[in-house]
Amino acid sequence: MPGASGKANAYPLGINPAFLLAAVFLIAYPLFASDFFTFQIGAYSLILGTIALSLTMLAGYGGMVSIAQMTVAGFAAYIMAILGTNSVGVMGLGWPWWLTAVLAILGAALLSTFIGAIAARTEGIYTIMITLAIAVAFFYFVRQNYQIFNGFTGFAGIKPPTLFGVYWRDPTPFYYLTLAIAAFFYFAVLYGARSSFGLGLQAVRDNPRRVRALGINVFLHRVVAYFYAGIIAGTAGVLLVWFNGRVSPGIVGVDMAIDILVIAVVGGMRAPIGPFLGAIAFVLLENFAIDLIDRERFNTVIGLAFLLVVLFSPDGLLGIWRRMESRIRLPRANVRWGGRANRGDWHPAGSPERT
Amino acid sequence: MLKIAGKTLLAAAVLALASPAAAQDTIKMGGLATLEGAFAAPGQDSIRGIRMALEEHKYTAGGKKIELITGSSDASPASAIRATRKLVEQDGVKVMIGPLSGSEGLAVKDYAKTQPNVTFINGTSAAQDTTLRNPAPNFFRFSTEGAQWMAGLGEYAYKVKKYRKVAVLAEDYSFPYTQVFGFLEPFCRLGGKAPVDARFWVPIGNKDYSSVIAALPDDVDAIYVALGGADAINFLSQYQQAGGELPLIAGSITVDQTVLGSKGKIRKTVIGTPSAGPISDTWDDPRWKAFVAQYKKMFAGKGGFPSPSLFAHGYYINTKAALLALDKVKGDLSDGGKKFRAALSSLKFETPTGMVSLDERRNAIADIFLTEVVEGPDGNLVNKTIKVVSQVSQTFGVPYKEFLKYGQVSRTNPPCK
Structure with a gap:
């Protein structure tokens, strides 16, 4: 985020008023939104946004486009069903929710690390191919494995706990839960990007050969990035299974994996707010495109909308806003974007090795 | 950070505009079908079924106008729930028609329990447990389910065709499980065999059946096939190509018009194949003929099939039931639909x-039709009605408690050793 560039501290208390406005809006949202908008639009956008955030972190800061982020989230969702309780009668070991949740997130992070270890020696389109292959393999595996993953049917009846007298799947509590987790990871990514690890990762993105010459372990840097991304995606996966109440192979299918990529790309990969914008646009279109047009064609509207965004703004919704901002010359616009916008050396699919 | 605020405010404005105002003299009806994904063609025929019923009632029931709002899923339970939730919680429908496929129905039934004031009426989803175990008090199914659709077929295969041992080939999810159960239960009770290791379960969308064909045992009398749409065409043409000689017994959507009307080379394999289901294309009853004529009048040349599929039929019957009951209560849903559901x-x-x-x-x-594939007068393949099995219930006349002992449908139930 521009506010994070460290130069935007001319505001009172060092906080951008627009940021405060957004925060107040997000916190007050359930007060005026219906249950449907709180739960299915609000919470679902935040969950998808968080999964896409893990991709933005890998792709935007690390130059590694992984199609397998949905696989990681789905794996966490499956662990919740397998170790926790479900109503299907397969597995469902009945472990307490906090233990299952922690194990699910750790398991997802380990899977992500494993994917990273395989993919991190590749660049660009090869990373995409390898992660796509893993995603497809995982999809077919869970669909055909009946002993553990219960095949095509998957699991149903997975519920979040009732804690402090609150049932956490009720729309408003669940919304705040997703908001808190999304906000946590949003700031964690912002902070991480300025940490020495984050700077190192960006250096690896921009020129791995030079970084290697400096004595930094490029491979390890990338694998650790996958580990962190796995924690983000895994946590979102736990929320996703609580949201749906069920998990089946469809959730780790190629369609969903591509949806996450679309969300990240349409939102814009330059900043961690991008995936959330993309997710809001995606969820609104998914729910309401059918009201705009003939029911047999509504997927065309969704496709066209995303095509237009990407066609006219290669860096997504973020980029559109940035251009509008500089057109009307909002104060600070140039300071905020000046550094990176004009560099033109940002490679979403991994930077070519050049010296 | 301005941009976030801008976006969120914009979103808020969109949300504010989206809340609809309901008029007193309209009833909102939701129609959910799979308009995307593998079952998109059946999904479109489902909507045709809803429209036929509504047209028949001139879009009014109990003196009120009926407004139809369509929702779409991709046959996955999660997408069915999202679409249903949108129709119920956002659009405010009081009567829901749908969904189309088995696992979706199970999910919508669970959701129905959280919305006691909305009435859910099935589309064509035909998994057994949607109504058999833990039914929802506000979920109704006027279309029958997959095991009922097989009524009479097991007896027919054993007694008339004299088959004693069969292999099974079916897709790997809840609806084919229900169909296999419905066929095997009477077949095995009579003494027929269907060893578990001669049951082949393939994923939806499987294209290459050569390994399955090679693995089919030689010592069986017939193969029971429960595949749908493209899967059925792929298997049938590959089986004919491989020189397969075993007679077939088919599930309800394996030899319907969408398959028989295809260009695949399946003629030799399918002629004489018995099947059973909720409709029979060539039934010469005036009620069915009028229905087919109406379907052709409305949709011929507009994307409709030559004859209504069981999806159009199922959605038509369920919508019709909703309209008739609304007539009875004079469109009064003010008590959260209690009277309506009683009706x-x-x-x-x-x-x-x-x-x-x-x-x-x-x-x-309801009545179930036992059919057999024959060559029609103009060379087309059609299903000839052999027998109408009248008034089939979900438990096939067995008391409910006893029927539950048969166990849940699955890949190995009944064991049939």
């Missing part, structure tokens, strides 16, 4: 395929 429960009405009524778990009791 639905006691509803008994004539459909294009005979009388339909409900059992105490709100599942249909």
Whole structure:
């Protein structure tokens, strides 16, 4: 985020008023939104946004486009069903929710690390191919494995706990839960990007050969990035299974994996707010495109909308806003974007090795 | 950070505009079908079924206008729930028609329990447990389910065709499980065999059946095939190509018009194949003929099939039931639909395929058609009606408690050793 560039501290208390406005809006949202908008639009956008955030972190800061982020989230969702309780009668070991949740997130992070270890020696389109292959393999595996993953049917009846007298799947509590987790990871990514690890990762993105010459372990840097991304995606996966109440192979299918990529790309990969914008646009279109047009064609509207965004703004919704901002010359616009916008050396699919 | 605020405010404005105002003299009806993904073609035929019923009632029931709002899923339970939730919680429909496929129905039934004031009426989803185990008090199914659709086929295969041992080939999810159960249960009770290791379960969308064909045992009398759409065409043409000689027994959507009308080379394999289901294309009953004529009048040349599929039929019957019950209560849903649901429960009405009524778990009791594929007068393949099995109930006349002992449908139930 521009506010994070460290130069935007001319505001009172060092906080951008627009940021405060957004925060107040997000916190007050359930007060005026219906249950449907709180739960299915609000919470679902935040969950998808968080999964896409893990991709933005890998792709935007690390130059590694992984199609397998949905696989990681789905794996966490499956662990919740397998170790926790479900109503299907397969597995469902009945472990307490906090233990299952922690194990699910750790398991997802380990899977992500494993994917990273395989993919991190590749660049660009090869990373995409390898992660796509893993995603497809995982999809077919869970669909055909009946002993553990219960095949095509998957699991149903997975519920979040009732804690402090609150049932956490009720729309408003669940919304705040997703908001808190999304906000946590949003700031964690912002902070991480300025940490020495984050700077190192960006250096690896921009020129791995030079970084290697400096004595930094490029491979390890990338694998650790996958580990962190796995924690983000895994946590979102736990929320996703609580949201749906069920998990089946469809959730780790190629369609969903591509949806996450679309969300990240349409939102814009330059900043961690991008995936959330993309997710809001995606969820609104998914729910309401059918009201705009003939029911047999509504997927065309969704496709066209995303095509237009990407066609006219290669860096997504973020980029559109940035251009509008500089057109009307909002104060600070140039300071905020000046550094990176004009560099033109940002490679979403991994930077070519050049010296 | 301005941009976030901008975006969120914009979103808020969109949300504010989206809340609809309901007029007093309209009833909102939701129609959910799979308009995307593998079952998109059946999904479109489902919507045709809803429209036929609505048109017949001139879009009014009980003196009120009916407004249809369509929702779409991709046959996955999660997408069915999202679409249903949108129709119920956002659009405010009080009567829901749908969904189309088995696992979706199970999910929507669970969701129905959280919305006691909305009435859910099935589309064509035909998994057994949607109504058999833990039914929802506000979920109704006027279309029958997959095991009922097989009524009479097991006996026919054993007694008339004299088959004693069969292999099974079916897709790997809840609806084919239900169909296999419905066929094997009577077949095995009579003494037939279907060893578990001669049952082949393939994923939806499987294209290459050569390994399955090679693995089919030689010592069986027939193969029971429960595949749908493209899967059925792929298997049947590959089996004919491989020189397969075993006779077939087919599930309800394996030799329907969408398959028989295809260009695949399946003629030699499918002629003489018995099947059973909720409709029979060539039934020469005036009620069915009128239904087919109406379907052709409305949709011929506009994307409709040559003859209505069981999806159009199922959605038509369920929508029709909703409209008839609304007539009975004069469109009064002000009590959260209590009167309406009571009217639905006691509803008994004539459909294009005979009388339909409900059992105490709100599942249909209706006529089922035993059919066989023959060559029609103009060379087309059609299903000839062999027998109408009248008034089939979900438990096949067995008391409910005893029927539960048969166990849940699955890949190995019944064991049939």
